[in-house]
Amino acid sequence: MGICMKAKIIITPKKAVLDPQGKTVQSALEHMGYTGIGAVHVGKYLEIELPGTDKEAWRKQVDEACHKILSNPVIEDYQFEIE
Amino acid sequence: MNFAILQFPASNCDQDALHVVKNVFGHSAKFVWHKDNSLAGFDAVIVPGGFSYGDYLRTGAIARFSPIMQAVQAFAANGGPVLGICNGFQILCEAGLLPGALIRNRSLQFRCEHIFLKTAAHNSPFTNKIPEGKILRVPIAHGEGCYFADEATLEKLKANRQILWQYVDAKGEQTESANPNGSLQNIAGICNEARNVAGLMPHPERASESVLGGTDGKLIFESLLSWMESKAAVKSNPEKITLGLAVGKV
Numbered sequence: 001m002g003i004c005m006k007a008k009i010i011i012t013p014k015k016a017v018l019d020p021q022g023k024t025v026q027s028a029l030e031h032m033g034y035t036g037i038g039a040v041h042v043g044k045y046l047e048i049e050l051p052g053t054d055k056e057a058w059r060k061q062v063d064e065a066c067h068k069i070l071s072n073p074v075i076e077d078y079q080f081e082i083e
Numbered sequence: 084m085n086f087a088i089l090q091f092p093a094s095n096c097d098q099d100a101l102h103v104v105k106n107v108f109g110h111s112a113k114f115v116w117h118k119d120n121s122l123a124g125f126d127a128v129i130v131p132g133g134f135s136y137g138d139y140l141r142t143g144a145i146a147r148f149s150p151i152m153q154a155v156q157a158f159a160a161n162g163g164p165v166l167g168i169c170n171g172f173q174i175l176c177e178a179g180l181l182p183g184a185l186i187r188n189r190s191l192q193f194r195c196e197h198i199f200l201k202t203a204a205h206n207s208p209f210t211n212k213i214p215e216g217k218i219l220r221v222p223i224a225h226g227e228g229c230y231f232a233d234e235a236t237l238e239k240l241k242a243n244r245q246i247l248w249q250y251v252d253a254k255g256e257q258t259e260s261a262n263p264n265g266s267l268q269n270i271a272g273i274c275n276e277a278r279n280v281a282g283l284m285p286h287p288e289r290a291s292e293s294v295l296g297g298t299d300g301k302l303i304f305e306s307l308l309s310w311m312e313s314k315a316a317v318k319s320n321p322e323k324i325t326l327g328l329a330v331g332k333v
Binding site for chain 2: 013016017018020021024069070072074075
């Protein structure tokens with residue numbers, strides 16, 4: 001089965017978790033003149049190539065992988081789509 | 084006593100841990116490769132510091148799925164003592180053997196310096212020989228040592244006295260400026276509910292010989308060895324169980 005689909009996963013720090021990277025980027029942006037911006041959050045973006053065309057079957061597995069290893073539920077949230 | 088010192092790709096405090104156990108304390112220690120799957124014959128496990136798997140994804144995230152970690156889970160479930168130092172602490176949190184997580188230092192800086200620790204609970208295998216009120220001076224070297232847990236977990240840690248060490252200043256005051264990484268409650272190290280698994284960001288193995296500038300770290304290994312020896316004595320002479328409990332030994 002060849003590669004036909006791609007999972008696109010976005011992992012972000014949970015709201016309650018300190019995000020010093022986001023804060024630092026925010027203040028850098030403000031220093032550059034982008035005034036009035038709100039909070040910045042720095043996360044991760046992953047792409048996983050998937051074989052076949054069975055989106056639903058992969059949705060379950062990608063969700064499991066996100067929960068088990070790709071994100072840490074203590075500190076991060078994730079969302080993904082398969083296309 | 085026979086110590087297992089785990090080795091992952093990019094562990095880098097494994098030699099130090101082995102050296103301290105063998106040459107400072109005169110006990111047996113062997114490296115156990117992360118692809119091994121048995122801890123048979125070992126009395127304690129040290130998960131050493133380093134940058135396992137290049138810290139890719141998250142610190143400790145990939146190491147925790149190494150084959151040896153299943154054996155560590157079983158060893159811990161069976162009551163065996165497990166000590167995670169620095170990256171070892173991160174791995175134990177990722178593995179769910181300890182609650183919470185370690186995230187990027189609030190300063191975003193990699194902090195490499197000596198810090199001061201107070202011992203918040205002495206009733207653990209890792210702290211029982213640390214004198215009351217003693218402030219430990221131990222080095223840290225990490226970029227991701229900011230301890231985080233949600234409020235419910237923190238409350239549980241406090242209620243069960245699972246917080247073992249907290250960052251303080253030289254006078255023993257728990258201040259914000261004494262906190263090198265932004266950890267909640269100045270937490271430097273914790274143990275699990277059963278108290279046989281502990282992790283800390285500071286490096287006791289780098290503070291166990293005066294030639295390295297201090298020996299306060301020895302107290303942690305002495306605590307562990309003393310606990311293991313009394314446990315072994317109880318095993319060989321079950322009558323001591325009641326005695327040990329009566330004097331509040333752990």
